[in-house]
Amino acid sequence: MAERNGDGPHAATDDPARQADGPGTAAAGPEDPALAEVRDRAQRAIADADNARKRAERTTAERVAAERQRVAAAWLPVLDSLDLALHHAGADPEAIVQGVAQVRDQAADVLARLGFGPVGAIGEPFDPTRHEAAEAVEEPSVPPGTVVRVIRPGYGGDTLLLRPAVVAVARAGRPEERPDGPDPDRESDGG
Incomplete structure (x- = not known):
């Protein structure tokens, strides 16, 4: 099978359009340097775009992970307060109600700080x-x-x-x- 870019050994003979068919038409010779430079630049641009996409995906994943960690850390004091309330569940009911109200206020504060x-x-x-x-x-x-x-x-x-x-x-x-x-x-x- 002939190679697409015409650089293969049978490119000149397998592709009738590339064969010499009259005066002024030459058989396929070495590639034009300008064409090679354009092809090289295009391949580099494609590689650069692919690298930029991969870098953006990594950066986005890192930001998402950092934000998840920040939000989870913001909720830790609320969890601590709930654990403390459960530990003192047998205490004075009035104190439990006050503690639950404080935990609720903490949770509302976390949401407000998150916007x-x-x-x-x-x-x-x-x-x-x-x-x-x-x-x-x-x-x-x-x-x-x-x-x-x-x-x-x-x-x-x-x-x-x-x-x-x-x-x-x-x-x-x-x-x-x-x-x-x-x-x-x-x-x-x-x-």
Whole structure:
């Protein structure tokens, strides 16, 4: 089989396009030096790109490992506090409650230091990108669409949400319950 680049021993005779077929056409000779230089540069560029890709993959893996270690280390004091609470489980129940509250505060502090503060507060407008409505409740003292209770807090930062807050939201009163009477645009069908 003839070699692709035309450098093989049978390249001139196996490839009819490379054979001499008339006056002014010569048989394949040595490769043009300019072509060899371009080929060499292309091969070097491909090798450099491959090396850069491998270096970037190594750097990324090292950064991920370092970040995992940093986050795990941030949680160690919380784990220590939980171990201490379990060790004193037979103590005064009031002290246990206080200890658990302190551990909870430690955990919230770790999340905040990692850039993930609490999401969802009573009185703020419902935002479907940050809240998950679990309940709609009648609450005449606040405008419709306002968070009236946080069922489960969410956590996130400015650009990344770990989990949305599960909330109860104030809804608009039913037409028959509105102080101005039923909605005139709505017909009753008796059912």
